[in-house]
Amino acid sequence: MRIIQISDTHLSPGKAHFADNWAPLAGWIAEQRPQLVIHTGDVTVDGADVEEDLGYTVGLMRGLGVRFRAVPGNHDVGDAGHGRQPLTEDRLQRWRAHFGPDRWVEDVEDCRLIGFDAMLLGSGEHKETQQAEWLEAVMHDAGDRRIAWFLHRPLFLDNPDEGDTGYWSVKPQPRAGLLNLTRRHSVALVASGHLHRAHDFVRDGTRYIWAPSSAFLVGPRMKAPPMPGENRLGAVVYEIAGRRIEADIVSVPGLSRHWIDDVAEEVYPSRPAK
Ligand SMILES: [Fe+2]
Ligand SMILES: [Fe+2]
Numbered sequence: 001m002r003i004i005q006i007s008d009t010h011l012s013p014g015k016a017h018f019a020d021n022w023a024p025l026a027g028w029i030a031e032q033r034p035q036l037v038i039h040t041g042d043v044t045v046d047g048a049d050v051e052e053d054l055g056y057t058v059g060l061m062r063g064l065g066v067r068f069r070a071v072p073g074n075h076d077v078g079d080a081g082h083g084r085q086p087l088t089e090d091r092l093q094r095w096r097a098h099f100g101p102d103r104w105v106e107d108v109e110d111c112r113l114i115g116f117d118a119m120l121l122g123s124g125e126h127k128e129t130q131q132a133e134w135l136e137a138v139m140h141d142a143g144d145r146r147i148a149w150f151l152h153r154p155l156f157l158d159n160p161d162e163g164d165t166g167y168w169s170v171k172p173q174p175r176a177g178l179l180n181l182t183r184r185h186s187v188a189l190v191a192s193g194h195l196h197r198a199h200d201f202v203r204d205g206t207r208y209i210w211a212p213s214s215a216f217l218v219g220p221r222m223k224a225p226p227m228p229g230e231n232r233l234g235a236v237v238y239e240i241a242g243r244r245i246e247a248d249i250v251s252v253p254g255l256s257r258h259w260i261d262d263v264a265e266e267v268y269p270s271r272p273a274k
Helices: 019-032 051-063 088-097 126-140 170-183 260-267
Strands: 002-006 036-039 068-070 106-108 111-115 144-151 189-192 199-203 207-209 235-241 244-250
Touching: 002 019, 019 051, 019 235, 036 207, 051 068, 068 189, 088 235, 111 126, 126 170
Parallel strands: 002 036, 036 068, 111 144, 144 189, 189 207
Antiparallel strands: 002 235, 106 111, 199 207, 235 244
């Protein structure tokens, strides 16, 4: 079974800065003939505040003509503890109304794919506890299946013991709980987005894939901390057969190499925190 992971499309009817990359991406997906498309978040430019972004982008996703699953990114539902755009129940409900649940299970061959909401992590919301219990349960019920996780934000940048990297990776406390789960259930794969970088590595028996964005690259003016991986656009192709999971980060022909640095103030104007 072939599955395509796309990430960080950052699309909006009102802000079309990266819109030209959708048609080549959609055309390429059609050629690949996947049975499932997984979007690992930041589907929208600003679905957290602009509901129209969610309605518009889910229409584009449906237009692919392939079944899809998605997990939300910070620009879709806000972020735990964010000063101006915190994750809230209202924002999550808007996401669910358009994209369906923010966590899900897909059993594929002898593997179990689990998507969950990284934006809840560290929020202290009741929903975070519910998600943690749900995750334990679906891992436990996986039986002999190999397990793969899909979430927006990576668990860590350089190593599992690193401190708080701020915006860029999951906070140390929720990270510790998740890493503990990966060890207990020998999670085969953790696939994420958010960083707009491509990276494929194995750590403690788990393979980590950072899916590149198909919208834009992040340059030096955005002041990201040093991190591994490659600054490139693209997507990820998975082939799953029995318990085998093959993964390839690939280029998608025809994508324009936009840089967020050039348009950051237009797309994401800095507003004072309230
Ligand atoms: Fe993004
Ligand atoms: Fe993000």
